[in-house]
Amino acid sequence: MFELITAFDLNSFFSSHLGENAWIPMKVLLSTWESIYMVFISTFFSYVFGLPLAIILVTTDKGHIMENNPANKILGSIVNAVRSIPFIILLILIIPLTRLIVGTSVGTVASIVPLTLAAIPFVARLVETSLKEIDWGLIEAALSMGANARQIISKVLIPEAVPSIILGVAITAINLVGYSAMAGVVGGGGLGTLAYTYGFQRYRMDILLIAVFILIVLVQGIQLAGDKISNKILDKRR
Amino acid sequence: MIEINNLTKVYHTSAQDITALENVTLSVNKGEIFGIIGLSGAGKSTLIRCINMLEKPTQGSIIVDGQDISLFNRHELRIARQKIGMIFQHFNLLSSRTVFDNILFPLEIARVPSSEARRKVNELLELVGLTDKATGYPSQLSGGQKQRVGIARALANDPKVLLSDEATSALDPETTRSILSLLKDINRNLNLTIVLITHDMNVIKQVCDRVAVIAESRIVEINDVLSIFSNPQTPTSQSFLNAIMNKDIPEGILQRRNTDTADTISKLIRVSFIGASAGEPLISSMVQKYEVKANILYGNIDHVKDTPFGNLTMELIGQPVLVNEAMDFLFENGLEIEVLQNV
Numbered sequence: 213m214f215e216l217i218t219a220f221d222l223n224s225f226f227s228s229h230l231g232e233n234a235w236i237p238m239k240v241l242l243s244t245w246e247s248i249y250m251v252f253i254s255t256f257f258s259y260v261f262g263l264p265l266a267i268i269l270v271t272t273d274k275g276h277i278m279e280n281n282p283a284n285k286i287l288g289s290i291v292n293a294v295r296s297i298p299f300i301i302l303l304i305l306i307i308p309l310t311r312l313i314v315g316t317s318v319g320t321v322a323s324i325v326p327l328t329l330a331a332i333p334f335v336a337r338l339v340e341t342s343l344k345e346i347d348w349g350l351i352e353a354a355l356s357m358g359a360n361a362r363q364i365i366s367k368v369l370i371p372e373a374v375p376s377i378i379l380g381v382a383i384t385a386i387n388l389v390g391y392s393a394m395a396g397v398v399g400g401g402g403l404g405t406l407a408y409t410y411g412f413q414r415y416r417m418d419i420l421l422i423a424v425f426i427l428i429v430l431v432q433g434i435q436l437a438g439d440k441i442s443n444k445i446l447d448k449r450r
Numbered sequence: 451m452i453e454i455n456n457l458t459k460v461y462h463t464s465a466q467d468i469t470a471l472e473n474v475t476l477s478v479n480k481g482e483i484f485g486i487i488g489l490s491g492a493g494k495s496t497l498i499r500c501i502n503m504l505e506k507p508t509q510g511s512i513i514v515d516g517q518d519i520s521l522f523n524r525h526e527l528r529i530a531r532q533k534i535g536m537i538f539q540h541f542n543l544l545s546s547r548t549v550f551d552n553i554l555f556p557l558e559i560a561r562v563p564s565s566e567a568r569r570k571v572n573e574l575l576e577l578v579g580l581t582d583k584a585t586g587y588p589s590q591l592s593g594g595q596k597q598r599v600g601i602a603r604a605l606a607n608d609p610k611v612l613l614s615d616e617a618t619s620a621l622d623p624e625t626t627r628s629i630l631s632l633l634k635d636i637n638r639n640l641n642l643t644i645v646l647i648t649h650d651m652n653v654i655k656q657v658c659d660r661v662a663v664i665a666e667s668r669i670v671e672i673n674d675v676l677s678i679f680s681n682p683q684t685p686t687s688q689s690f691l692n693a694i695m696n697k698d699i700p701e702g703i704l705q706r707r708n709t710d711t712a713d714t715i716s717k718l719i720r721v722s723f724i725g726a727s728a729g730e731p732l733i734s735s736m737v738q739k740y741e742v743k744a745n746i747l748y749g750n751i752d753h754v755k756d757t758p759f760g761n762l763t764m765e766l767i768g769q770p771v772l773v774n775e776a777m778d779f780l781f782e783n784g785l786e787i788e789v790l791q792n793v
C-alpha cells in the first residue's frame with residue numbers, strides 16, 4: 213500500500229505536466245490531505261506503541277499491580293531520552309531506520325516513521341498521566357475481588373481513563389500537525405512542504421497564508437472533536 | 451471463621467517505620483457480625499485489609515475458613531479473595547459501568563458464564579432494592595444507593611466473609627441505619643460472617659454481636675457488645691461510650707437543683723441499668739416505698755440488640771436515712787449507682 217502511494221507522486225506529476233497557477237487549488241487540497249493522512253496514521257501508530265508503554269510504565273511503578281522497579285526505571289529513561297531529542301534532529305537521525313521500513317526517506321509516507329517515533333514517548337507520558345488520575349480505591353476494589361493484572365488493566369484502568377485518553381489523542385494529533393509541517397520543510401510532504409516551497413522559496417505570501425489558515429482550522433477541528441467525544445462519554449456516565 | 455494470630459504490620463516509609471498493628475490476636479466466629487472500633491490512625495483499616503491480604507502482614511498468620519491465606523501464592527490468593535467480599539467508605543464503583551455492570555464485574559473476574567452471571571446480578575439487584583436503577587450509572591445514585599450497589603457487588607460470588615471498612619461513614623444517620631439493617635438481614639439470611647470497622651459506637655450498637663476495641667495499634671478489649679456497653683474495661687471503650695451516651699450533664703440542669711432544708715437532704719445520683727432491670731419501674735416503686743422524692747433531671751435509654759440499657763441522672767430528696775435506704779434498694783435490684791454530688 214505504501215509503495216503504491218509513493219510510486220505515484222502527485223506533486224511532481226502536477227508540476228511537470230501542467231501549468232503552475234491553474235493547479236494551485238488542487239495542490240492546496242492535496243497537501244491538506246497529505247497532512248491529515250500523516251497526522252492520522254502517525255497518531256494511530258503512536259498509540260499502538262505508546263498506550264502499552266504507558267500501561268507498563270504505570271503498572272510497574274512502586275506499589276502498583278505489576279511493581280517492577282528495574283523495568284520501570286529503564287523504560288522511563290528511554291522515554292525521557294527520546295523525548296529530549298529535538299524533532300528536527302530525530303528526523304535526520306533515523307533516516308536509516310525510515311529507509312529500512314518504508315524504502316525511502318522522503319515523502320509523506322516516509323514522514324510517518326519519525327512522526328510516530330517522536331510521538332510514542334509523548335503519548336506514553338500523556339496516557340500515563342490519564343491512568344494515574346484513576347482513584348486507587350477502584351484498583352483496590354478490583355484486587356479485593358480477586359482480579360488479576362490483565363483484568364484490572366482492561367476492565368478498570370482503560371475504561372475509566374477513556375475520556376481523559378481521548379483528550380490526550382487530540383493533544384497528540386495537534387502536536388503532530390506541527391511536527392508534520394516541520395517534516396514537510398525537509399521534504400516530508402503536506403502543508404509544510406507547500407508553505408516552504410511556495411511561500412518561502414517562491415515568495416508566494418498568499419499560499420503561505422492559506423497553508424497557515426488550513427493548519428489553524430485543522431488544529432481547531434481536532435480539538436473540537438476531542439472535546440466533543442470526551443464530553444459525550446462523560447455525559448453518558450453522569 | 452477468621453483467626454488472626456500475632457499479627458504485626460509495619461509500614462516502611464522513607465521517613466520512618468510505622469507500626470500500624472502490634473501483636474493482634476482475635477477470632478471471628480462463623481455467622482457473627484464482628485465490629486472493630488478505634489480512633490483515627492489506630493490501625494483499623496490496616497487490620498481489615500490484612501484479612502484479604504490487601505496489606506501483607508509483617509508477622510503473624512491469618513486463617514480464613516481453615517486456610518492460612520498469608521501463605522497463599524498469587525493465584526491461590528485471587529481465588530480466596532473471590533470468597534471474601536469487601537465494601538468501602540467511598541464505594542469505589544466504576545464510573546465507566548452501569549449499576550448492572552458494576553455488579554457483574556466480580557462475576558466477570560471469576561469467569562462465571564454470562565447467563566448465570568446475569569441471573570445472579572438480577573437477584574442481587576432485587577436483594578438490595580435497586581432493580582429500577584440497573585441501567586443507570588453510579589454518579590446518578592445517592593450515597594446510600596451507591597453503597598447498596600457496593601454490597602450487591604461484594605456478594606456476587608457468594609462470599610463466606612464480608613469486610614466493611616467504614617461503609618457507613620460517608621452516609622447520614624438515616625441512610626446509615628438502612629444500610630446497617632440491610633447488612634443485618636444479609637447476615638441472618640445468608641449466614642454470612644461480617645467484619646466491620648467503624649469509629650461510631652452507634653454502628654456497633656445497632657448490628658454487632660462482638661466488638662474489638664483497638665487503640666494505638668493494639669487490641670485493648672474484645673467482648674460481646676452488651677458487656678462493652680454495660681461494663682467497659684478500658685478508657686478507650688469508655689470514651690467511645692460516653693460519646694454516644696451523653697453522660698455529661700448539661701450545665702443548666704445542675705443550676706436548677708433544689709437546696710436542702712432543715713431535715714431533708716438532696717443527693718445527685720446517676721443510676722445505670724442494663725437488661726431486664728429497666729430503670730423506671732424500680733424508681734417508681736422506690737418512691738412509693740421510701741418516701742423520697744425522685745427528681746429525674748436527665749437520662750438516656752437505648753437498646754443494644756433488643757436489650758435496654760441507659761442511665762438516669764436524678765436528684766433524691768428526703769430524710770437522710772430514707773435517701774440512703776432508697777439507694778440501697780436500687781443497688782440491690784441490680785442498678786449501678788454513682789453519687790455525683792453530695793449536698
Ligand SMILES: Nc1ncnc2c1ncn2[C@@H]1O[C@H](COP(=O)(O)OP(=O)(O)OP(=O)(O)O)[C@@H](O)[C@H]1O
Nearest residue numbers: 461463468470488489490491492493494495496497
Ligand atoms: N500505606 C501506608 N504507608 C505508611 N503508613 C501507613 C499506610 N497505611 C496506614 N499507615 C499508617 O498506619 C497507621 C494506621 O493506619 P490505618 O489506616 O490502619 O488507621 P485507621 O484506624 O483505619 O484510621 P482511620 O479511622 O483514619 O481510617 C497510621 O499511623 C497510618 O499513618
Ligand SMILES: [Mg+2]
Nearest residue numbers: 494495496616
Ligand atoms: Mg481507615
